[in-house]
Amino acid sequence: MSILKTSLHEEHLALNAKMAPFAGFDMPLQYSSVKEEVMAVREHAGVFDVSHMGEFYVSGPDAIAFVDFIVTNDFKNAEMLKAVYSPLCREDGTVIDDLIAYKLATDKVLICVNASNIQKDWEWISSKTANFNITLTNLSNDYSLIALQGPKAELILRDFGVNIPAEFPYYSILETVHEGEKIIVARTGYTGEDGFEVFSSHDYAKKLWSKLIFNGVKPCGLAARDVLRVEVCYPLYGHEISDSVTPLDAGLGWTVKMSKPDFIGKAALEAYKPKYQLVKLSLERGIPREGYDVLDVTGQKIGTVTSGTMSVVTGKGVALALIEKAKVPADKKYLINIRNTNYEANFHAKAFVTGGHK
Amino acid sequence: MSNSIPSELKYTKDHEWTKIEGDVAVIGITDFAQSALGDIVFVELPEAGKTLSHHQAFGVVESIKSVSDLYSPLAGTVLEVNKDVINSPELCNAEPYGNAWMIKIKLSNPAEVNALLSASDYQNFLSTL
Numbered sequence: 001m002s003i004l005k006t007s008l009h010e011e012h013l014a015l016n017a018k019m020a021p022f023a024g025f026d027m028p029l030q031y032s033s034v035k036e037e038v039m040a041v042r043e044h045a046g047v048f049d050v051s052h053m054g055e056f057y058v059s060g061p062d063a064i065a066f067v068d069f070i071v072t073n074d075f076k077n078a079e080m081l082k083a084v085y086s087p088l089c090r091e092d093g094t095v096i097d098d099l100i101a102y103k104l105a106t107d108k109v110l111i112c113v114n115a116s117n118i119q120k121d122w123e124w125i126s127s128k129t130a131n132f133n134i135t136l137t138n139l140s141n142d143y144s145l146i147a148l149q150g151p152k153a154e155l156i157l158r159d160f161g162v163n164i165p166a167e168f169p170y171y172s173i174l175e176t177v178h179e180g181e182k183i184i185v186a187r188t189g190y191t192g193e194d195g196f197e198v199f200s201s202h203d204y205a206k207k208l209w210s211k212l213i214f215n216g217v218k219p220c221g222l223a224a225r226d227v228l229r230v231e232v233c234y235p236l237y238g239h240e241i242s243d244s245v246t247p248l249d250a251g252l253g254w255t256v257k258m259s260k261p262d263f264i265g266k267a268a269l270e271a272y273k274p275k276y277q278l279v280k281l282s283l284e285r286g287i288p289r290e291g292y293d294v295l296d297v298t299g300q301k302i303g304t305v306t307s308g309t310m311s312v313v314t315g316k317g318v319a320l321a322l323i324e325k326a327k328v329p330a331d332k333k334y335l336i337n338i339r340n341t342n343y344e345a346n347f348h349a350k351a352f353v354t355g356g357h358k
Numbered sequence: 359m360s361n362s363i364p365s366e367l368k369y370t371k372d373h374e375w376t377k378i379e380g381d382v383a384v385i386g387i388t389d390f391a392q393s394a395l396g397d398i399v400f401v402e403l404p405e406a407g408k409t410l411s412h413h414q415a416f417g418v419v420e421s422i423k424s425v426s427d428l429y430s431p432l433a434g435t436v437l438e439v440n441k442d443v444i445n446s447p448e449l450c451n452a453e454p455y456g457n458a459w460m461i462k463i464k465l466s467n468p469a470e471v472n473a474l475l476s477a478s479d480y481q482n483f484l485s486t487l
Contacts, residue, residue, distance in 0.1 A: 018396075034422045035397045223396075223423045287400050287420050310399045310422045317400075339402075339418070 006051035007144045007202035008209050015219055022222055023115035025052040030221040037224035038231075038312040041191050042353075045150035046220035047212045054118035055143045055199065056125065058109040060134035067101050067109045070128055070264055072247060074257040075101055075109075083171045083188050086255050088113075088121065089265035093246040093272050097121050098237055100188060102173045110184065110199070112145070114237045128264065144205030148212065149195030149220075149228075151356055156217065157185070157196055160208075170194070170357050179207070191225070192232030192355020230307050230318060231353035233280055239290065239306045240278055240320055249276040249322065276303070276322040279334070280348035282311075286338050288319035288345075293337040302327035305336065313353045319345070361484060362389045364455055368471065369480035370431045375455060378471055383432050386459040387419065387450060390484055395421040398450040401443050403428075403460055408436045410463060412470055417460060419450060432470045434463035 004025045017028035040046040058067055068076040073086035082103055088096045097117040102110040113121045118140050126136055158164060162185060163176050173186040181204040189195035198208060213219060235241050240250045246269060247256050256269055288308035293301050303323035311318045335342040367375045373391035377384040392398060400420040410416050410430040417428040440459050443449050449458040
């Protein structure tokens, strides 16, 4: 399969981005410096091309009921024009993907999924429509998606004349027209900061991107995006969650709503005893990386780092790690093995960085 | 990408530079290496006294998102380790040929120096990448 390009590919090359293949797309890893890109998002604003992500439309009278049935979180009772984060699980409770579902109307839902899982998700969701009066459409190639993230994001979009309501809290969405184009604006993102994601035509995305860059908004790549999400401890598919774990193994119990009458995976998840616990660890010196062993103080291996990086904000190596539930140390003392040396890790009850999202 | 390649130094295809001073070699990473890695945030180096064979991994440089081994261009014994670069890894980005030297070694086989790349050889090598 040839490598795919987003509608902004030329713009990335023009900005001298370091490019790398990601989920089948040639994507920008970084433009200037990862440190500067992370700090731009934490303190001002940064813009990401996330057009590689997938978009499905569910339309028809049963749209909301259908989405509520396939996801573990409560979608039915979410307010109109709100977004809901949720795992998508199999009958046995294992995670197919995590997604954001946007409730646009009683008969229209937009689902945004991970780029690496578009085909798998599409096949799965398509196979579950039998008892629902809906139409499912894969619009992944039709939409571009720009994420403008950071405390200044709202000001910038308002300055551009995007018609954001005065009351537009985190996870709100709206369909609007801007410069003659229909766009969907969502107050979502995966950085922990306030920010917006704009679903649009490819042409509109090119215009918006150029305007943001022209106005001094820092272009940010996938490397900064990953550091930002690890700092605020958001899980990423293929790392903390995967085909081989359930949401209950990865600290996502809050997204599994047993009060719902029925959803795919409910019976299995009700009976499930988690195998793993997701923990947050940091080091005084050294940088934990994905795949490194986590040990207890006796030196017994108890788990594995699933995401690790240097935190730009704290200046320390930080890790998310899946620990075997039966071996979770009561004393909360963990070691991380780096190149055959064990380093004492600090256990964190809360995220390494508190994002500023509203 | 700007790539400074001082003519008085010797180079390897692993993007290390070497400055030969008699039977002592000073070793660091090139401007190309630091630029390709991006923000360097961690450096791990051996203790003085460690014996290194030719092309042995002797340390690690890490950027925010990557880990890269350092390979000794020459065989020898570590005489001195640059503590400044351990304490301030960002020196690698700012002054790759100056204050960001990594180790000094006493050569055990000085003839190996002849196999290193000259500045123009290294420039030619970079143009093939």
